[in-house]
Amino acid sequence: MLCDAHNHLQDEWLDPHREAIVAELRAVGVGAAVVNGTEEADWQAVAALADAHRWVIPSYGLHPWRVAGRTPEWRNRLIACLDRETAAGRPHGIGEIGLDRWKKPYDFADQQAVFLAQLAVAAERNLPASIHCLEAWGALEELLHRHPVPARGFLLHAYGGPLELVERFAARGAYFSFNGYFLHERKAARREVFRQVPAGRLLIETDAPAMPPPAALTRYSLPPAPDGTALHHPASLADVYPELAARRGIGEDALVRLVAENFQRLFGADPLRGNQLPAGGLPWNRCPS
Numbered sequence: 001m002l003c004d005a006h007n008h009l010q011d012e013w014l015d016p017h018r019e020a021i022v023a024e025l026r027a028v029g030v031g032a033a034v035v036n037g038t039e040e041a042d043w044q045a046v047a048a049l050a051d052a053h054r055w056v057i058p059s060y061g062l063h064p065w066r067v068a069g070r071t072p073e074w075r076n077r078l079i080a081c082l083d084r085e086t087a088a089g090r091p092h093g094i095g096e097i098g099l100d101r102w103k104k105p106y107d108f109a110d111q112q113a114v115f116l117a118q119l120a121v122a123a124e125r126n127l128p129a130s131i132h133c134l135e136a137w138g139a140l141e142e143l144l145h146r147h148p149v150p151a152r153g154f155l156l157h158a159y160g161g162p163l164e165l166v167e168r169f170a171a172r173g174a175y176f177s178f179n180g181y182f183l184h185e186r187k188a189a190r191r192e193v194f195r196q197v198p199a200g201r202l203l204i205e206t207d208a209p210a211m212p213p214p215a216a217l218t219r220y221s222l223p224p225a226p227d228g229t230a231l232h233h234p235a236s237l238a239d240v241y242p243e244l245a246a247r248r249g250i251g252e253d254a255l256v257r258l259v260a261e262n263f264q265r266l267f268g269a270d271p272l273r274g275n276q277l278p279a280g281g282l283p284w285n286r287c288p289s
């Protein structure tokens, strides 16, 4: 069973393709996927996917690109989504949250405040936090060391930080996920980090529909988004696993097993059994808003 530690299956760009994508994910053996919300407006869609599919682990958060668009009610809404998952006894997480000084304009003080507010909830509830970081690694490292973090750990998704920080992040509880985008020729530095991350902290993700792998590596493709952006079909995971295993110098089966164990430890969901939704489903089918 393959695990996707980070995607955005709820993304509206996937609306015309989602049904086919879901069938292909199952066909290639994806056994668990963490679906990350990015703003209040998409949390209901994340909840609906988790209700519909036992292999979906819902994660709710405000992405650093979306902090400016939040409503005054955002924190209450986040808590309501988490409470609903807690009541259902379903594994869930907080994310995508993070820091970003790459996409301009940004208000870094505001980003940090929103990040810390969400990290605090993750720490209080011991929920896996899925963290995005671009061009803010020093600031992130400092915040993670100065503030409580979830005892179970947290994910640095699409890890693009320096190799030198891996040990410090790992000591604080970090897991590191990598995706097929790092198989593009120019991403050699990322592949070297992938090779050296501690085995017990390694995860694989897609970040679909973002970060498509090189087209030559995968059988799965989607037409571009309406604005021309290339879209990433998350079933490419099946073609990316053997490539990444080769870069790590281990067999594909060994990588599948290793990632499944790490996934279960961090996200609390058994990839062989899905998200363990109670028989009969949830008493209500939407994330309160």
Ligand SMILES: [Zn+2]
Residues within 6 Å of the ligand: 006, 007, 008, 036, 096, 132, 157, 207
């Ligand atoms: Zn993401």
